[in-house]
Amino acid sequence: MKSFLAVLVLTSLSAPAFAQDAAKGAELYKQCIVCHGDKGDGNVAQKAPRINGQHDWYIAKQLEDIKAGVTRKNPVMVPIVSKMSEQDFKDLAAYISKLK
Numbered sequence: 621m622k623s624f625l626a627v628l629v630l631t632s633l634s635a636p637a638f639a640q641d642a643a644k645g646a647e648l649y650k651q652c653i654v655c656h657g658d659k660g661d662g663n664v665a666q667k668a669p670r671i672n673g674q675h676d677w678y679i680a681k682q683l684e685d686i687k688a689g690v691t692r693k694n695p696v697m698v699p700i701v702s703k704m705s706e707q708d709f710k711d712l713a714a715y716i717s718k719l720k
């Protein structure tokens with residue numbers, strides 16, 4: 621019984637903070653490639669920063685902030701992110717954070 625509990629605790633600690641679907645994120649990311657590049661390396665001409673390899677929670681937070689437009693104003697991304705949900709941001713973040 622004790623070891624069973626230990627396994628339960630360990631798996632809940634190692635589980636991601638939220639449920640994400642990187643495959644859905646890959647599909648959504650097609651709309652971002654024009655500015656951020658297929659590997660998330662960014663694009664000087666578009667003034668779009670590198671976003672690959674960043675923490676998933678950070679990416680999702682920036683997308684939420686850009687959509688809200690209060691603390692972070694990013695007019696070029698608003699038309700795209702305004703149609704997306706919090707779940708879309710989590711899926712995108714799962715995909716982008718693993719890009720190299």
Ligand code: HEC
Nearest residue numbers: 651652655666667668669671679682683694696697700712
């Ligand atoms: C029209 C070009 C364009 C498109 C399309 C675009 N972005 Fe951006 N993105 C930018 C620019 C420019 C910035 C930096 C703006 C700023 O100074 O805040 C940025 C910033 C970001 C940031 C914040 C990076 C950081 O380090 O804080 C994230 C995350 C991001 N974009 C993700 C995405 C995702 C995901 C998509 C697709 C859903 C997307 N972008 C589509 C141009 C674009």
